[in-house]
Amino acid sequence: xxxxxxxxxxxxxxxxxxxxxxxxxxxxxxxxxxxxxxxxxxxxxxxxxxxxxxxxxxxxxxxxxxxxxxxxxxxxxxxxxxxxxxxxxxxxxxxxxxxxxxxxxxxxxxxxxxxxxxxxxxxxxxxxxxxxxxxxxxxxxxxxxxxxxxxxxxxxxxxxxxxxxxxxxxxxxxxxxxxxxxxxxxxxxxxxxxxxxxxxxxxxxxxxxxxxxxxxxxxxxxxxxxxxxxxxxxxxxxxxxxxxxxxxxxxxxxxxxxxxxxxxxxxxxxxxxxxxxxxxxxxxxxxxxxxxxxxxxxxxxxxxxxxxxxxxxxxxxxxxxxxxxxxxxxxxxxxx
Amino acid sequence: xxxxxxxxxxxxxxxxxxxxxxxxxxxxxxxxxxxxxxxxxxxxxxxxxxxxxxxxxxxxxxxxxxxxxxxxxxxxxxxxxxxxxxxxxxxxxxxxxxxxxxxxxxxxxxxxxxxxxxxxxxxxxxxxxxxxxxxxxxxxxxxxxxxxxxxxxxxxxxxxxxxxxxxxxxxxxxxxxxxxxxxxxxxxxxxxxxxxxxxxxxxxxxxxxxxxxxxxxxxxxxxxxxxxxxxxxxxxxxxxxxxxxxxxxxxxxxxxxxxxxxxxxxxxxxxxxxxxxxxxxxxxxxxxxxxxxxxxxxxxxxxxxxxxxxxxxxxxxxxxxxxxxxxxxxxxxxxxxxxxxxxxxxxxxxxxxxxxxxxxxxxxxxxxxxxxxxxxxxxxxxxxxxxxxxxxxxxxxxxxxxxxxxxxxxxxxxxxxxxxxxxxxxxxxxxxxxxxxxxxxxxxxxxxxxxxxxxxxxxxxxxxxxxxxxxxxxxxxxxxxxxxxxxxxxxxxxxxxxxxxxxxxxxxxxxxxxxxxxxxxxxxxxxxxxxxxxxxxxxxxxxxxxxxxxxxxxxxxxxxxxxxxxxxx
Numbered sequence: 001x002x003x004x005x006x007x008x009x010x011x012x013x014x015x016x017x018x019x020x021x022x023x024x025x026x027x028x029x030x031x032x033x034x035x036x037x038x039x040x041x042x043x044x045x046x047x048x049x050x051x052x053x054x055x056x057x058x059x060x061x062x063x064x065x066x067x068x069x070x071x072x073x074x075x076x077x078x079x080x081x082x083x084x085x086x087x088x089x090x091x092x093x094x095x096x097x098x099x100x101x102x103x104x105x106x107x108x109x110x111x112x113x114x115x116x117x118x119x120x121x122x123x124x125x126x127x128x129x130x131x132x133x134x135x136x137x138x139x140x141x142x143x144x145x146x147x148x149x150x151x152x153x154x155x156x157x158x159x160x161x162x163x164x165x166x167x168x169x170x171x172x173x174x175x176x177x178x179x180x181x182x183x184x185x186x187x188x189x190x191x192x193x194x195x196x197x198x199x200x201x202x203x204x205x206x207x208x209x210x211x212x213x214x215x216x217x218x219x220x221x222x223x224x225x226x227x228x229x230x231x232x233x234x235x236x237x238x239x240x241x242x243x244x245x246x247x248x249x250x251x252x253x254x255x256x257x258x259x260x261x262x263x264x265x266x267x268x269x270x271x272x273x274x275x276x277x278x279x280x281x282x283x284x285x286x287x288x289x290x291x292x293x294x295x296x297x298x299x300x301x302x303x304x305x306x307x308x309x310x311x312x313x314x315x316x317x318x319x320x321x322x323x324x325x326x327x328x329x330x331x332x333x334x335x336x
Numbered sequence: 337x338x339x340x341x342x343x344x345x346x347x348x349x350x351x352x353x354x355x356x357x358x359x360x361x362x363x364x365x366x367x368x369x370x371x372x373x374x375x376x377x378x379x380x381x382x383x384x385x386x387x388x389x390x391x392x393x394x395x396x397x398x399x400x401x402x403x404x405x406x407x408x409x410x411x412x413x414x415x416x417x418x419x420x421x422x423x424x425x426x427x428x429x430x431x432x433x434x435x436x437x438x439x440x441x442x443x444x445x446x447x448x449x450x451x452x453x454x455x456x457x458x459x460x461x462x463x464x465x466x467x468x469x470x471x472x473x474x475x476x477x478x479x480x481x482x483x484x485x486x487x488x489x490x491x492x493x494x495x496x497x498x499x500x501x502x503x504x505x506x507x508x509x510x511x512x513x514x515x516x517x518x519x520x521x522x523x524x525x526x527x528x529x530x531x532x533x534x535x536x537x538x539x540x541x542x543x544x545x546x547x548x549x550x551x552x553x554x555x556x557x558x559x560x561x562x563x564x565x566x567x568x569x570x571x572x573x574x575x576x577x578x579x580x581x582x583x584x585x586x587x588x589x590x591x592x593x594x595x596x597x598x599x600x601x602x603x604x605x606x607x608x609x610x611x612x613x614x615x616x617x618x619x620x621x622x623x624x625x626x627x628x629x630x631x632x633x634x635x636x637x638x639x640x641x642x643x644x645x646x647x648x649x650x651x652x653x654x655x656x657x658x659x660x661x662x663x664x665x666x667x668x669x670x671x672x673x674x675x676x677x678x679x680x681x682x683x684x685x686x687x688x689x690x691x692x693x694x695x696x697x698x699x700x701x702x703x704x705x706x707x708x709x710x711x712x713x714x715x716x717x718x719x720x721x722x723x724x725x726x727x728x729x730x731x732x733x734x735x736x737x738x739x740x741x742x743x744x745x746x747x748x749x750x751x752x753x754x755x756x757x758x759x760x761x762x763x764x765x766x767x768x769x770x771x772x773x774x775x776x777x778x779x780x781x782x783x784x785x786x787x788x789x790x791x792x793x794x795x796x797x798x799x800x801x802x803x804x805x806x807x808x809x810x811x812x813x814x815x816x817x818x819x820x821x822x823x824x825x826x827x828x829x830x831x832x833x834x835x836x837x838x839x840x841x842x843x844x845x846x847x848x849x850x851x852x853x854x855x856x857x858x859x860x861x862x863x864x865x866x867x868x869x870x871x872x873x874x875x876x877x878x879x880x881x882x883x884x885x886x887x888x889x890x891x892x893x894x895x896x897x898x899x900x901x902x903x904x905x
Contacts, residue, residue, distance in 0.1 A: 102568045104521070104543045105499030135797050136608075144799055145570055145612055150544045195800035196568055200792035202806075207752040243806075246753060250788065251807040279831040280852035281865045314809055317786045318728075322746065322754050325788075329752075 025077035032066040032074060033059075049079040102196075108153050108189045118187030121180050129168070134191040140168075144195055149188050155181040158188065202243040205329055213331025216324050221316065223249075223328075229335050237333045246329045249313070250320075258309040262286050264296050265303040276306060398513040398529060399467045404555060405623065412466040412880045414620070415507050415552035415768075420688040421622035421631075422771035424840045425881045429888035430903045431843030435857050435867040441889065441902035442487030448475030448896055460893035462507035462552065463768065463837065463878045467529065471891065472510065473898065476502040476520050476550070481532060484891070485884055487900050491532035495519050500548035501566060506620060506766075509553035509560060511580045516560050518549025524562055524583060538583035540564065545571045552620045554630070556661050559586060561630065563617025567679075570638040570799055573615035573653070577664060587664030591615030591634045591652050599666075600651035609646045614638030615653035619683040619766060624699065627716055629658040629667050631686040631701055636676045641749050642791050642802025649674040649740075654682040656703055656711075658718060668718030671740045672705040677748045678731070678789060678805070679760045680706040687771045687778065688715060689819055702819050704769055704780040706762030707731070709741055710822050724822030726815055727763045727784040731756050749789035749803045759787035760805045765835060768878040772840035775860050777816035777825055779846055781835045785810025814838070814848050816863060828863035837878025839890075847890065849875025855892050855899070871899055 055078075056064075056071055066074070122134070129140025136142030143149050152158045159181045176184070193199060217223040227233050240248060252258065262276040264284060272294055274286035284304055285295040296302055308314070399413060408417035408425055416423055430438060448458025464473035471484045477497050481490035500520030508517040514535060515527045522541040527534055541547035546568040554561040559577040573591040578584060592613040593601040604610035616635035623630045637646060637653040652666075654673035659666055672682035682705050689700040689712075701715035708729035712721045720739025725732075731747040747756050761783060769780040787808035791798075813829040836849030846860040850868075855875055857867040873895035881890045890901040 101499075102501040102548070102566065103499060103546045105497065107499070133795075135795075135799060142608065142797075142799075145608075147542075147545065150542075150546075150569070192569070195802075197801045197804060200802070202753075202790050203751050203792060203794060205752045205790075246788065247807040250755065250786075251809045253809055278852060280850055280854055280868075281831060281856070282854065282868055310809075317755065317757070317809065318730075320755060322750070325755060326752050 025073040025080070028066070028070040028073040029077045032064060032070050049075065052078040052082075106153065108185065110186050110190050110193065114183045115186040115190045118180075118183030118185065121176065121184045122187050125176070126184075133194070134188055143188055144192050149192065152185055152189070155185040158185050205242045205246050205326065206333060208323070208326030208328070208330035210327070210330040210334050212323075213327035213329070216327055217331055221320075221324070221328070222312070226312070233332070233335055235336060237336045242329055242333055245332045246325065249328060249332070250317070250325065252310045252313050253308070260309070261307045263303075263305045263307070264294070265305075266296070267301040271303075279304070279306070399510045401512070404511070405625070408880070408882060410883055411468075412464065412882055413510060414465065414554060415463050415509070416620065416622065416685065416878075417463075417880060419556075419623040419625065420771075421685045421768070422687050422689070422773075422840075423768055423838060423878060424770060424772050424842075426842045427881055427883050427888050428841065428843040429883065429886075430841070430845065430881070430890060432845060432859070432866060434903065434905070435843075435845060437903065437905050438867065438869075438890065438901050439904045440869070440899065441485075441904065442900040444480075444482050444487040444489065444898045444900075446473075446475065446478070446480055446896050446898065448478045458896050459504065459876050460896060460898060461504040461766075461877050462893070463880060464891060464893075464898070465508055465510050466880065466882050466891075467510055469884055470529070471898070472508050472515055472529070473893075474505040474507055474517050474552075475896075476505045479508060479515065479517055479527060479532065481529070482898065484882065484889065484900070485887075487898065493527055493532040493534070495523075495525065497521050498543060500543055501546075501550075501568075503550065505550050505552075507552035509555045511555040511560065514580065516553040516555070516562075516580070518551060518553065518562060520548045520550070522547055522549055522564075524549070524553065524560070524578065526580075526583060536583050538578065540576060540578075541566075545569060547571060547616075551618055554620050554623070555580060556623055556630065559661050561621060561661065563619070563632075565616050565618050567614055567616055567636060567638055567640055568800060570612035570614065572611055572613060573617050573635055575617040575621075575632055575659070575664075577661065589659055589664040589666065591617065591632075591655075591657070593651070600669075603649040603651040605645070605647045612638060613646060613650055613653060614640070615650075616681075616683075618681070619685060621659075622686050622688055622701070623661065624688055624715060627699070628660060628662070629715070630661045631688070631715065632657045632659055633672075633683045633686055633703065634681070635683050636673075636679050636681040638800075639798050640679050640801045641677055641789065641804055642793050642798035643675060643677040643748065644802075645797045646675075650676070654680065656682060656686045656701065656713070656718075658715070670711065670713050670718050670720060670738070672703065672709065672711060673707045673743075674740050675743055676707070677743075678707070678756060680758075680762055682706065683766060684764060685768050687769060689771055689778075690773075691776070691819055693721065693820055700819065702771070702778055704764050704778065704782070704817065706758070706764055707741065708758050708763035709735075710778070710780075710817055711739065712819055712822060713739075722822040724817075726780065726817055726822075726824055727758065727782050729757055729763065747789075749791045749805075751791045751794055753788040753790050755786060756789050756805070757786045758783060759785040759808045759810065760789075761785060761808075761810075761835075767835055768837040770838040770840040770846065771819070772846070772860050774842060774844070775816070775840075776818060776820065777860065778819050779838045779840060779848075779860070780815050780817065781812070781838065781848065782815045782827075783810050783812045783835065812851060814846070814858060814863060816860065826863040828858060828865070834874060836875035839879040839881060841881060847879045847892070849879075849892070849894070853894065855879070855894070869899075869901070871897070873897070 131137045134143040260276040263273040265271040274288035277285045403411045405419040458475040462473040464471040469484050477495040479493040498521040502520050508515045522543045523537045524540045525537045541564045547564045547566040550565040551563040560580050563575050576588045577586040596607050614637045621630040621632045634655050637650040654676040655669050655671040657669045686701045686703045699715050702712045704710050710726045723735045723739040733742040733744050771778045787805040789805045791803040793802035812833045816826045818825050830850045833851030839847040846858040853870045854868040871894035877893040879892035
């Protein structure tokens with residue numbers, strides 16, 4: 001159960017693996033900051049985006065010189081690489097900051113290099129029974145679901161467990177060094193974090209038949225009434241990837257989609273049409289073509305007509321089959 | 337389904353003879369706590385509802401046991417006001433004829449910011465309890481006591497967090513002089529109602545397993561019922577009962593069977609899948625004192641979206657389960673969403689209705705479930721009387737002989753996406769519904785919404801979620817459903833979305849929140865809006881009402897602010 005899951009937060013989740021910083025951001029960081037102080041004095045700490053922004057603001061106040069674009073890049077860089085936990089840690093808690101994300105605040109922060117080293121230990125000692133992704137097999141338990149692993153921090157419970165003698169006695173675990181156990185711990189926590197929601201993405205939505213999609217577009221779907229593959233949809237597949245294409249034609253009213261308009265007619269006077277700003281049972285407001293803000297109390301005498309340019313899309317939701325949807329995506333993908 | 341300990345056996349040092357109160361059929365046990373304060377425990381024998389007050393429990397500021405779970409008049413003693421979950425008040429000083437004279441009496445802005453940033457923030461999803469003129473409510477890591485007449489802060493308790501999901505907190509439970517609430521980092525904390533001082537803290541779950549606390553504890557006699565939240569990793573759900581004096585565990589009931597061969601295990605492919613099968617207990621149960629049953633709505637199975645490795649109905653997840661509150665033993669179950677793969681769970685309030693069907697008086701329990709079905713059951717036996725769709729849905733092939741929906745496998749999440757209605761947000765969600773005995777209608781904040789469900793993890797053993805839904809379009813409304821037929825009698829569509837808790841009253845008013853920030857009073861017979869006040873933020877909890885000194889108050893939360901309205905004329 002979730003309360004208003006913020007889809008956007010999930011969509012912007014970082015790709016698992018090493019911390020990726022935006023292109024040019026590290027250069028901006030070096031150029032602007034290294035003139036006055038060693039970069040290590042900054043990067044010794046991890047901070048949230050908001051905290052880094054405060055930090056940057058105080059540097060600007062102290063005379064740091066850079067363009068707004070550079071400061072934006074620096075913020076992106078520091079957040080990506082020196083956030084409160086690296087991108088390999090658990091996902092952010094819907095804008096709350098990592099300390100309040102699911103799971104314990106003191107959860108292990110993955111050292112990516114150690115996780116890579118640990119992967120070798122895992123491959124040599126564990127993989128045969130516990131499986132490629134530590135989810136177990138007929139021969140070995142699921143380590144992602146293991147309470148020993150979930151309670152572990154940097155080898156604190158995995159170490160004593162292995163030293164006690166591995167239950168199957170097939171592996172001379174006691175020979176692992178402390179460093180190897182800590183590396184292994186990073187690898188296993190990485191596998192746990194990889195099961196969390198933000199770690200995964202849509203696989204492949206290009207399963208439809210482009211010909212059938214074109215037929216639906218021009219026929220039953222009546223898409224061609226408003227859209228054209230050589231007009232508004234020309235090269236659409238170069239601008240959006242297939243999952244985005246699928247989402248956009250199903251739900252065009254989202255961010256970046258067309259806005260609703262409204263026409264309000266009072267008992268006397270001409271109708272007023274404009275971009276719908278707010279409407280409830282009691283009031284309606286709009287911005288008219290001259291850019292003026294207009295607000296009306298709703299009464300029986302006031303006629304309000306909403307015009308949602310995506311209305312036909314909403315109505316199609318009751319009519320599409322899933323095959324129709326996949327065919328349309330396949331067709332749109334041909335519009336490179 | 338283990339650790340079933342009869343509640344009374346847990347009572348500490350008994351002083352003096354136990355006395356059987358025949359009229360109430362209750363056992364009264366007197367004892368002294370560590371501070372030497374006399375306290376009284378009641379162990380019901382299943383029949384009585386009468387409580388005798390002791391000097392300790394009636395101390396100033398404390399909750400009179402007779403008011404615990406009783407219809408709310410000058411007190412709002414539990415999350416739902418009473419035990420029935422109907423959120424109906426018999427008060428009528430605020431009514432259809434004078435609603436336009438309702439005045440804003442006070443505003444209290446609560447600083448529930450997390451991490452001590454000092455900036456106001458947070459969202460009140462708690463329903464306040466109101467005891468002796470003081471409101472008690474929560475946000476994650478915070479509890480407030482504010483004057484129910486003036487909105488003045490009496491005290492504010494802050495918990496230092498060790499993490500956990502801070503998505504919301506539904507409120508506090510109260511017993512005698514004590515308050516109980518759950519923290520995101522898996523603690524149940526008991527505070528002194530008088531000053532908010534901490535009495536004790538008890539761990540109720542393991543934060544390392546990504547459990548967290550969010551539900552409002554429910555107090556029944558000498559039981560504090562607590563549930564667990566969290567579905568990021570594949571863990572089993574459970575519900576517990578604790579001693580209100582010590583916090584000690586009385587019993588725990590797992591929502592999934594604990595070994596193959598146990599009832600329900602036939603709906604799982606393996607013991608491992610079952611023991612990691614989810615079923616969190618996010619929501620406060622309801623309670624029938626006569627039948628001595630609590631009605632527990634259970635959460636979605638795990639892994640949440642990718643259900644490949646948990647073939648079967650996955651009992652007792654996404655169900656309404658009746659338990660004996662003294663032992664934690666299951667009396668019956670009804671599954672609202674067999675083999676849920678849409679994160680729909682069934683954690684919507686099971687509302688108790690004493691109704692009449694085909695001329696016969698019936699003890700019923702009704703749930704408007706997140707999957708779009710409205711269920712009416714016999715609450716003594718769990719027998720299904722009706723299953724109807726209260727919004728149009730596209731994922732079911734109808735219902736089986738027991739009244740449970742039959743999921744259409746083609747509408748389970750797919751690698752290339754399946755268009756499903758309702759979406760993950762559901763046809764409704766946790767915000768509490770209401771039942772009005774005057775109209776015979778069950779009111780629910782409903783949505784008709786679409787999204788696309790994807791499998792992200794195509795492996796044979798997906799874990800965690802293994803997929804999700806994306807995007808969506810929908811519309812929101814308030815519906816009045818006739819419990820006798822399951823048919824929607826009226827629908828009032830919101831212009832701009834909206835999903836809030838509801839309250840109905842004998843003043844012929846139904847209170848709700850729309851998506852534009854209005855607190856709205858509707859006509860419960862027709863759904864027509866009668867009154868509104870824009871609070872600047874959508875209503876985020878279930879509104880409550882109470883009468884103090886002859887004045888009826890209405891209290892609702894919007895974002896981080898509590899608004900108190902009153903009929904001052």
